[in-house]
Amino acid sequence: MQERLVVSITGASGSIYGIRLTEVLLQLGFDVDLIISSSGLLVIKEELGLTWEDLRKKFPQVRWVKEKDLTDPVASGSRLIHYRGVIIAPCSMSTLACISAGINNNLIHRVCEVALKERVPLVLLVREMPYSLIHLENMLRVVKAGAVVMPASPGFYHKPKSIEDMVDFVVGKILDALRIEHHLFRRWREPQE
Numbered sequence: 001m002q003e004r005l006v007v008s009i010t011g012a013s014g015s016i017y018g019i020r021l022t023e024v025l026l027q028l029g030f031d032v033d034l035i036i037s038s039s040g041l042l043v044i045k046e047e048l049g050l051t052w053e054d055l056r057k058k059f060p061q062v063r064w065v066k067e068k069d070l071t072d073p074v075a076s077g078s079r080l081i082h083y084r085g086v087i088i089a090p091c092s093m094s095t096l097a098c099i100s101a102g103i104n105n106n107l108i109h110r111v112c113e114v115a116l117k118e119r120v121p122l123v124l125l126v127r128e129m130p131y132s133l134i135h136l137e138n139m140l141r142v143v144k145a146g147a148v149v150m151p152a153s154p155g156f157y158h159k160p161k162s163i164e165d166m167v168d169f170v171v172g173k174i175l176d177a178l179r180i181e182h183h184l185f186r187r188w189r190e191p192q193e
Helices: 014-026 040-046 050-056 092-099 107-116 134-144 161-175
Strands: 004-009 031-036 063-067 084-090 122-126 148-151
Touching: 004 014, 004 040, 004 107, 014 031, 014 040, 014 084, 014 161, 031 040, 031 122, 040 161, 084 092, 084 107, 084 161, 092 122, 092 134, 107 122, 122 134, 122 161, 134 148, 148 161
Parallel strands: 004 031, 004 084, 031 063, 084 122, 122 148
Antiparallel strands: none
């Protein structure tokens, strides 16, 4: 059985992370269920100039899931336990707050709740700064519940030469959190090729 992951893109700045993550997962041979919130679509249009139609053409092989479809199979723990992980990239602070409080306004929130209760790896790439006390407390709550919270903070020891290099660093760190092998950046003290 092919390994599957759920990737969600919410309305925080940094939609490029979710788009690049989806590209890399597909290149690595994973199946992807993709959920993009309505706010996420607005940010993608603003930041990347991509429409819904553009995204459908770019990713014909993903399983597109509607954010309001709470009857989708990924809303069920009996189905989600077969997934390698769930990633929200980027994760808005509003989405983080809903996850932290156990509020299910849409399928993205529900999938995260199910991931936490079924112990499916959940990675939240938060994209905001500075953090308020409320943000930090919400991060602490979801980490205590089992999620991995990562800020969208590229490193510089690999000597990035482009925005793409910095995006790949962050995407690579998401893959590291899920123990997925990749070669998106040069690791610390790793010799240059």
